[in-house]
Amino acid sequence: MVTAAKDFLKIYWPLVLVAFAGLVLTLMLMDPAPPKTIRFAAGPLGGAYYAYAERYQRLLGEQDVKVTLIQTAGSVENLRLLDEGGVDVALVQGGLATPGDAETLRSLGGLFHEPFWVFVRDEAGVKDFGQLRDLRMAIGPDGSGTRLLALDLQGEFDGVWPAASRNSLTGTAAAGALIEGKLDAAAFAASPDAVYVQALLRAPGISLLPFERAEALSRRQPALAAVVLLRGVVDIGADLPAHDVSLVAPVAQLVVKKSLHPAIEALLVDSASAIHQDGSLFARAGAFPDPDSTDLPVSRQVQRYYANGPSFLRRYFSFDLANFLDRAWILAIPLLTLLFPLVRVAPPIYRWRVRRKIYIWYKDLRDLEARGRDMPTKEERAVITDELEDLQVEIGELDVPLSYTDDLYRLRNHVEFVKHLLMNTRPTPGLGA
Structure with missing residues (x-):
């Protein structure tokens, strides 16, 4: 066996040398490895965005990619941090991106409907959004997608509203103030799974305000979709809600910097499929993630993923190994092309x-x-x-x-x-x- 090895080296040592030199050159010229740490703008603590971000953190952590969660006021701040390079990934409410954002940011797809919930106290006797004008209403803090959407809708209903109708409370704080009677109404652009949304749907003396003209609003506001909260979909036994409720809803999307490594993009889409593919109160299973429900360009890597699924290498190898092979094969092909004639002539x-x-x-x-x-x-x-x-x-x-x-x-x-x-x-x- 030793003699055979010696004979092999005597014959093929030039090829071994060329292969080793080619390997070193490949390692020098191949694309950089994906980062091991990324920053994720997660929205306010306790909100649906933060809960989803924690699930992304867990799934990417299983692939040895550390996700640092950055607590923010909401979608507007998330977009600002992406533009400034303060974070790499963020959950963003649909309809907030500007034409300038399309130059530097990429969407990985729409993830879930984020209905615009408006809860009112029954004693206020409100039947239409426009009747909230002179009431105490919370629409979220500056920098939140909820506030921006609420201001847009207030503009649709008789222009600028009084300051009392633009209270900055949000999330559980706003829900608590509404239940205690400190507010007459509270608005949230949030997932149906948000704890405070579920609590308000069941709270006595609190009603969900319908948008009877949801279809018309969706035509006037392209970022909005008209959706219906079906009777009994929240709780069949309790018949909650007791009737169909028309709502408007932007679609939350996963947004990344244009410069983010393609392998991390693929890993994020893979995680998004695992997290958001199940049905919700507003969409059937498999509807999300959706590359068409975005207001930002979708990256090429993500387009290939949606068309063909995970790459062949990702199906059979770990993330690190698959990524290394994926980066190396482009340079390995010319190296093998050179080695084949050398093997024959050696x-x-x-x-x-x-x-x-x-x-x-x-x-x-x-x-x-x-x-x-x-x-x-x-x-x-x-x-x-x-x-x-x-x-x-x-x-x-x-x-x-x-x-x-x-x-x-x-x-x-x-x-x-x-x-x-x-x-x-x-x-x-x-x-x-």
Whole structure:
């Protein structure tokens, strides 16, 4: 086995050297590895965005990618942090992106409907959104998608509203103030799974305000979709809600910096599929993630993922190994193209090199034979015989593979033949001259 390995290296050592040099060059020129840490703008603590961000953190952590969650006021701040480079990934309410954002940001797809919930106290006697104008209403803090959407809708209903209708409370704080009677209404752009939404749907004395003109609003506000909270979908046994409720809803999307590594994009989409593919109160299973429910360009990597699913390598290898192979194969192809002809030509070259080590001695042997034939006496030819014996010794020290031993012994037999010839024949002038 050792001999076979030595023979292999003797034949193919140039190829081994070329392959090693090619590997080093590949490692130097290949695309950089994906980062091991990313920053995720997660929205306010306790909100649906933050809960989803924690699920992304857990799934990416299983692939050895650390996700640092950044607590923010909401979608508007998330977009600002993405533009400024403060975070790499964020959950963003649909409809907030500007034309400038399309130059630097990419969407990984819409993830879920984020209905605009407006809860009111029954004692307020409100039946339409426009009737909230003179009431105490919470619409979220500056920097939140809820506030921006609420202001847009207030503008649709009689322009600028009083300050009392633009309270900055949000989430559980706003829900608590509404239940305690400190507010008359509270608005939230949130997932149906948000704890405070579920609590308000069941709270006595609190009603969900319908948008009877939801379809019209969706035509006037392209970022909004008209959705219906079906009767009993929240709780069949309790018949909650007791009737269908028309709502408007933007679609939350996963947004990344344009410069984010494609492998991290693929990992995020993979996680999004696991997190958001189940049905919700407003969409059937498999509706999300959806590359068409976005207001930002979708990256090429993500388009391929939605069209073909995970790459072949990601199906069968770990994230790190699949990513390494995916980055290396582009440079490996020209390297293999170079190695294939070298593999074919290496054995003939090796055979020539080994036989050359043997055949080169025939020149010396012919010269000694010619000189010996020119000597008139046996005594003088004996000097040549001594040189032939020295030649024999040198030939015996040649190191050749076993498969070429017959050529070596044939040469030694020829040396012996010339010795015998010189000692038993008369000189023949001119031979070999």
